[in-house]
Amino acid sequence: MRKEDCFYLGKIAKKFSFKGEVLAYLDTDEPELYENLESVFVDHNKHLVPFFIESSSLHKNDFLRIRFEDIATEEQADALIGCDLYLPLKMLPKLSGNKFYFHEVIGFEVEDQRLGYVGEIQSINDTTAQPLFEVLKGDAEILIPMIDHFLVKVDRENKKIIMDLPEGLIEMYL
Numbered sequence: 001m002r003k004e005d006c007f008y009l010g011k012i013a014k015k016f017s018f019k020g021e022v023l024a025y026l027d028t029d030e031p032e033l034y035e036n037l038e039s040v041f042v043d044h045n046k047h048l049v050p051f052f053i054e055s056s057s058l059h060k061n062d063f064l065r066i067r068f069e070d071i072a073t074e075e076q077a078d079a080l081i082g083c084d085l086y087l088p089l090k091m092l093p094k095l096s097g098n099k100f101y102f103h104e105v106i107g108f109e110v111e112d113q114r115l116g117y118v119g120e121i122q123s124i125n126d127t128t129a130q131p132l133f134e135v136l137k138g139d140a141e142i143l144i145p146m147i148d149h150f151l152v153k154v155d156r157e158n159k160k161i162i163m164d165l166p167e168g169l170i171e172m173y174l
Helices: 074-078
Strands: 006-015 022-026 039-044 047-059 063-068 084-088 109-112 116-125 132-137 140-145 151-155 160-163
Touching: 006 039, 006 063, 006 074, 116 140
Parallel strands: 109 160
Antiparallel strands: 006 022, 006 084, 022 063, 039 047, 039 084, 047 063, 109 116, 116 132, 132 140, 151 160
8 A cells, every 4th residue: 555545643752551552643633423433543763554443442532552462462563653644535524515635636627716817736835824825826925824704615526626815815926
């Protein structure tokens, strides 16, 4: 399995017991969706390795307490601390309406209600306080804040995001 075919689920944060159990921080708003997984991919030494789950349960909201098959000691659990967890993209719950996954809209066109075609989404920058669409129009890169108030419609069928952007935002890049 390749990382490109997966989504980031979380990270193994710490050991939980002397029997090899670990606590994994889940990077999701709905951790309960992942409580009964059969397996996950663990990024171990830059390779995704499948690990089968013997048992798991939610722990303090954002954590999943996991007992992996074949991990029975503290030393074995220690080797997994800090490793990222991944699941195949097909396991993501389908979103509808104006909700979307960042990877889903790469390549979509951005259209402004006032200006029309703005450009194509190249990537999403989520390292800032406010995530940004990185849109390419010709040679110009345009950064558009991902604010619900600006978002009019996500048109999955036509691979288009329709927005109502404030006057001057696009013009300052061109």
